[in-house]
Amino acid sequence: MSANTSGHRAFSFGRVAAITGNTLTELTRLKLFYVVLLFALLLIGSSLFMARMTFQQEFQVLKDIGLGSMSIFSSLLAVVATARLIPQDVEDRTIYTILAKPVPRFEYLLGKLLGVLLLLAISLAIMAAFFFFVLHFREHGVLRETAHQMTGASPDQLSEALRAVSASAFNANLFGAIAIVYFKACLLASLTLFVSTFATTTIFTIIVMAFVYFIGHLQAIAREYWLQTNSAGWLTNLFLGVVALVFPDLQLFNLTDDIVAGNAIPLALFFSTATVGLFHTGFYLLLAWAVFFRKEL
Amino acid sequence: MIRGLVVGLGLALFGAARLPIEHAISEEHRRLHFRAVDFDLGLREQVGQLGFVAALSGFRSLVADALFVQAHVAWERTEWSRVLLLFRQVTTLQPRALLFWDMAAWHMAWNASTAALNDRTQPRLALRIKAQREYLALGRDFLERGIKNNPERPQLYEALARLYRDKYNDHEHAAEFFAKAASLPGAPSYVKRFAAYELAQCPGREQEAYAQLHALYHSSENERVPTLLRRLHELEIKLDIPADQRIPDILP
Numbered sequence: 232m233s234a235n236t237s238g239h240r241a242f243s244f245g246r247v248a249a250i251t252g253n254t255l256t257e258l259t260r261l262k263l264f265y266v267v268l269l270f271a272l273l274l275i276g277s278s279l280f281m282a283r284m285t286f287q288q289e290f291q292v293l294k295d296i297g298l299g300s301m302s303i304f305s306s307l308l309a310v311v312a313t314a315r316l317i318p319q320d321v322e323d324r325t326i327y328t329i330l331a332k333p334v335p336r337f338e339y340l341l342g343k344l345l346g347v348l349l350l351l352a353i354s355l356a357i358m359a360a361f362f363f364f365v366l367h368f369r370e371h372g373v374l375r376e377t378a379h380q381m382t383g384a385s386p387d388q389l390s391e392a393l394r395a396v397s398a399s400a401f402n403a404n405l406f407g408a409i410a411i412v413y414f415k416a417c418l419l420a421s422l423t424l425f426v427s428t429f430a431t432t433t434i435f436t437i438i439v440m441a442f443v444y445f446i447g448h449l450q451a452i453a454r455e456y457w458l459q460t461n462s463a464g465w466l467t468n469l470f471l472g473v474v475a476l477v478f479p480d481l482q483l484f485n486l487t488d489d490i491v492a493g494n495a496i497p498l499a500l501f502f503s504t505a506t507v508g509l510f511h512t513g514f515y516l517l518l519a520w521a522v523f524f525r526k527e528l
Numbered sequence: 529m530i531r532g533l534v535v536g537l538g539l540a541l542f543g544a545a546r547l548p549i550e551h552a553i554s555e556e557h558r559r560l561h562f563r564a565v566d567f568d569l570g571l572r573e574q575v576g577q578l579g580f581v582a583a584l585s586g587f588r589s590l591v592a593d594a595l596f597v598q599a600h601v602a603w604e605r606t607e608w609s610r611v612l613l614l615f616r617q618v619t620t621l622q623p624r625a626l627l628f629w630d631m632a633a634w635h636m637a638w639n640a641s642t643a644a645l646n647d648r649t650q651p652r653l654a655l656r657i658k659a660q661r662e663y664l665a666l667g668r669d670f671l672e673r674g675i676k677n678n679p680e681r682p683q684l685y686e687a688l689a690r691l692y693r694d695k696y697n698d699h700e701h702a703a704e705f706f707a708k709a710a711s712l713p714g715a716p717s718y719v720k721r722f723a724a725y726e727l728a729q730c731p732g733r734e735q736e737a738y739a740q741l742h743a744l745y746h747s748s749e750n751e752r753v754p755t756l757l758r759r760l761h762e763l764e765i766k767l768d769i770p771a772d773q774r775i776p777d778i779l780p
Contacts, residue, residue, distance in 0.1 A: 288627060302587070445585060455554070475543065476539070477540070480554070483554070487589065488562075488588050491589055492625035494562070521535050
């Protein structure tokens with residue numbers, strides 16, 4: 232009987248959505264998710280109690296800590312949550328129940344990955360909301376202090392001072408910075424899924440990903456050296472070439488440092504970074520499928 | 529085995545396809561002066577092992593902030609050598625944050641230099657003056673390096689102009705840097721006036737200063753601030769401008 236006559240479709244969004252929903256539910260039941268989120272929120276909140284400096288310094292430190300926490304914890308969550316997906320399903324034997332049904336393995340992997348990406352989006356949204364709340368709270372405090380300090384100043388001077396405070400606190404580029412943090416976390420989640428398809432244990436996947444994370448931040452140096460230097464020996468060239476070709480350039484996603492420093496990120500650069508992130512995510516999913524396809528479980 | 533080879537080949541092909549894209553984005557970053565940090569032994573020596581690892585992992589700004597807070601504490605304790613060391617590390621890690629360059633220069637040229645001049649533990653005035661000048665030079669160096677890393681932003685040019693004006697009494701250089709700041713987008717409107725004020729104090733350039741102040745006076749009502757009117761009046765007298773060409777509301 233052919234697939235069409237039985238009513239079974241080769242690809243079904245419904246099946247993917249069901250796996251995504253289950254994965255998300257499963258992940259939100261993990262204590263780890265709440266612990267990571269709590270630590271992130273604590274770190275973002277703690278920036279309020281930093282040394283009281285001038286308002287520009289305070290806002291710079293606050294934004295650095297806020298965006299830095301989001302980057303650390305979303306990367307951590309992406310790796311740890313994804314690394315345990317397949318081994319846990321094997322251990323619980325859920326994977327056999329799912330794959331015994333007419334569910335293609337690609338749909339299974341896609342559903343799992345989308346579940347993690349949804350979890351990352353939710354956690355990042357919570358962190359971002361808390362970060363903006365903290366920023367707004369401090370901005371409000373500084374505005375009140377400034378208005379108090381400038382009692383008796385002309386309305387023009389007062390409004391200029393208040394404008395300066397508001398400009399130091401919030402700028403629209405912060406949304407771009409958070410989006411870039413999310414794309415980086417998506418890439419890491421997808422890469423972790425790929426590693427976990429051939430890894431034997433969760434801990435192995437996490438250790439491999441820790442190395443990938445560090446090497447990924449150095450990839451740009453290796454790549455530039457490889458592309459521009461001809462004097463290095465063949466062994467060095469081979470090593471640099473492997474690093475440049477195999478590992479993603481994670482430094483591309485570190486735009487937050489520059490955004491917090493007050494630099495505007497051109498829209499074209501934002502979109503090219505986002506596209507690179509999404510392409511990597513898609514490609515590593517395909518690679519994961521290539522390994523997982525017909526893998527004996 | 530075959531699957532492993534296919535996956536390996538896929539990774540390499542994907543790597544080869546993305547290389548030019550990643551390289552182009554990196555070039556764009558360089559053009560915009562992003563990621564202006566060299567991860568070399570110099571940085572490793574400056575920020576220590578832990579800081580270096582953190583910086584490598586993409587947490588440059590967090591390490592820079594932690595060091596900045598330490599520098600703030602060192603300043604409160606007036607440990608000037610430590611302030612200098614920490615600000616060197618901070619500005620190395622975050623060369624695009626103007627605030628750090630500005631603060632580093634301010635601490636060196638204003639606070640540390642004054643403290644050195646009033647240092648009661650040093651009885652010899654000549655050595656106190658020497659120390660003061662060294663701190664002034666350190667402040668200037670921070671601003672010059674900050675400008676090199678952020679040539680398109682006016683704030684550090686303005687800070688350097690103030691340093692020349694207030695600490696070196698060098699009106700020629702002060703005028704030059706105020707003018708440079710004024711020529712960049714985002715500069716506050718007063719910088720142009722400040723450039724003309726400084727020019728007015730440079731011997732032999734009074735005519736040029738008068739022309740600039742005159743133009744500012746006619747450009748907008750908002751430019752007619754008391755200092756501008758006073759400087760114009762002084763120049764009118766100095767340059768012996770005929771009474772009918774003088775600014776009406778500053779005529780005696």
